Amino acid sequence: MQLTLWTYEAPPHVGAMRIATAMEGVHYVLHAPQGDTYADLLFTMIERQAKRPPVTYTTFQARDLGGDTAELFKTAVAEAYERFRPQALIVGASCTAELIQDDPGGLARALDLPVPVVPLELPAYQKKENWGAAETFYRLVRALADPACPRHAGGRPRCNLLGPAALGFRHRDDVTEIAALLDRIGVDVGVVAPLGASPADLARLGEADFNVVLYPEIASTAARWLQKTFGQPIVATVPIGVGATRDFVAEVARVAGLPADVAAGASRLPWYSHSVDSTYLTGKRVFIFGDATHAIAAARIARDELGFTVAGLGTYGREFAREVREAAAHHGVEALVTDDYLEVEARVAELQPDLVLGTQMERHVAKRLGIPCAVISAPVHVQDFPARHSPQMGFEGANVIFDTWVHPLMMGLEEHLLTMFREDFEFHGEAAPSHLGTAATPDRKPDPAPHSAGWAPDAERELRKVPFFVRGKARRNTERFAREQGIALITVETLYHAKAHFSS
Numbered sequence: 001m002q003l004t005l006w007t008y009e010a011p012p013h014v015g016a017m018r019i020a021t022a023m024e025g026v027h028y029v030l031h032a033p034q035g036d037t038y039a040d041l042l043f044t045m046i047e048r049q050a051k052r053p054p055v056t057y058t059t060f061q062a063r064d065l066g067g068d069t070a071e072l073f074k075t076a077v078a079e080a081y082e083r084f085r086p087q088a089l090i091v092g093a094s095c096t097a098e099l100i101q102d103d104p105g106g107l108a109r110a111l112d113l114p115v116p117v118v119p120l121e122l123p124a125y126q127k128k129e130n131w132g133a134a135e136t137f138y139r140l141v142r143a144l145a146d147p148a149c150p151r152h153a154g155g156r157p158r159c160n161l162l163g164p165a166a167l168g169f170r171h172r173d174d175v176t177e178i179a180a181l182l183d184r185i186g187v188d189v190g191v192v193a194p195l196g197a198s199p200a201d202l203a204r205l206g207e208a209d210f211n212v213v214l215y216p217e218i219a220s221t222a223a224r225w226l227q228k229t230f231g232q233p234i235v236a237t238v239p240i241g242v243g244a245t246r247d248f249v250a251e252v253a254r255v256a257g258l259p260a261d262v263a264a265g266a267s268r269l270p271w272y273s274h275s276v277d278s279t280y281l282t283g284k285r286v287f288i289f290g291d292a293t294h295a296i297a298a299a300r301i302a303r304d305e306l307g308f309t310v311a312g313l314g315t316y317g318r319e320f321a322r323e324v325r326e327a328a329a330h331h332g333v334e335a336l337v338t339d340d341y342l343e344v345e346a347r348v349a350e351l352q353p354d355l356v357l358g359t360q361m362e363r364h365v366a367k368r369l370g371i372p373c374a375v376i377s378a379p380v381h382v383q384d385f386p387a388r389h390s391p392q393m394g395f396e397g398a399n400v401i402f403d404t405w406v407h408p409l410m411m412g413l414e415e416h417l418l419t420m421f422r423e424d425f426e427f428h429g430e431a432a433p434s435h436l437g438t439a440a441t442p443d444r445k446p447d448p449a450p451h452s453a454g455w456a457p458d459a460e461r462e463l464r465k466v467p468f469f470v471r472g473k474a475r476r477n478t479e480r481f482a483r484e485q486g487i488a489l490i491t492v493e494t495l496y497h498a499k500a501h502f503s504s
């Protein structure tokens with residue numbers, strides 16, 4: 001048992017739903033109790049899809065458990081086939097149905113339907129959403145990719161784009177961006193999958209010269225199988241950020257046999273972050289958390305392209321913990337691998353960064369702690385499925401990222417004014433960034449550590465004179481100093497002793 005309030009990922013069958021919903025002509029029959037249809041809302045409400053997910057639930061109830069739930073499942077499959085006439089079916093169980101062990105695969109096979117039926121084994125008590133999506137995509141590719149499919153002949157090099165799915169953070173716009181970039185450098189896109197692909201499209205995956213894995217969490221397993229089966233090389237660089245996009249272009253050029261100096265376009269990010277107005281960004285401490293792919297990419301952009309200091313890096317995706325640990329070591333920090341948001345919150349409170357880059361959860365955490373925040377990864381809420389074109393990938397993605405990350409920060413001039421006029425009615429130390437509404441930003445007080453010393457009122461007042469962006473650190477250091485010295489009440493004197501202690 002684990003006490004859980006927020007989860008970063010849904011159960012693995014939601015991952016399977018993301019694949020089925022992304023595709024055309026695939027239907028998913030899910031053995032699940034009444035109530036599991038809640039997952040439809042993720043697609044119709046959060047992602048604002050205009051159609052219901054192609055999922056039929058058996059929706060068994062308590063009274064069905066005394067009867068034949070296996071028969072219920074068979075009837076659901078037969079009816080779903082009759083009604084939707086899909087080109088392929090996937091069948092599986094949700095968490096509760098897993099416990100009643102009805103064997104959806106065997107039951108569906110017994111119906112002898114005239115279309116491919118792909119059974120899914122998704123261990124709901126060990127695995128989660130992204131794993132479920134990866135496994136489903138892999139099973140579909142394995143079942144449907146035609147081993148006799150000939151490699152295309154002549155013309156420009158061709159690749160498949162693998163990984164974009166329903167409910168993916170900016171997947172729609174990333175595909176548009178990367179397909180355009182590949183076209184500019186002279187590479188055609190064969191199949192994009194699972195997003196928008198039909199079973200017939202999966203059958204012709206073998207035509208392409210190589211595969212581009214845009215989202216390793218979803219497409220790595222399938223790409224490795226395609227590499228083994230069709231000898232298709234994998235382009236594994238994820239093009240998020242200017243540097244990564246350039247590396248991606250170089251890798252594509254190498255794999256596709258194009259000249260290494262192929263012209264791919266450019267982003268405004270490098271000039272924007274070099275322009276003098278960005279000087280104040282230098283050295284800002286940033287805490288990064290999300291799925292492994294977006295977190296690793298964000299850390300590189302933060303340090304190499306915006307001049308931030310990576311103060312913390314972590315992921316909830318245990319399957320990619322090794323990659324995140326490596327990246328964290330590269331940035332000189334210890335990786336945080338957890339799916340417990342309270343651990344994330346404690347780390348943010350401890351580090352007191354100037355900016356948090358994370359998921360919807362970190363947005364709440366940062367809001368509570370009064371720290372600016374931008375979203376870089378799923379899980380996300382409805383506002384991160386925007387109407388406008390908002391990729392994360394490619395050169396335009398880097399433009400979007402620059403704007404999104406800098407936006408929640410105080411503007412340079414404003415920050416300067418705050419330091420100079422702390423007593424001003426507008427630019428006082430408690431003021432929120434002017435473009436983010438009028439609400440006061442609370443001082444960043446972490447939850448008090450056990451046995452922490454109290455603050456005398458004049459010491460609190462003195463602390464408020466410290467510029468807000470280093471005030472959290474000053475508070476933390478002073479409290480640590482007081483604890484170490486056995487001081488119960490922090491006075492102005494303690495504050496300055498602590499300052500001297502830590503700067504010596």
Ligand code: SF4
Nearest residue numbers: 011036094095096097
């Ligand atoms: S079966 Fe799984 S997804 Fe459905 S309500 Fe229970 S725990 Fe949630």
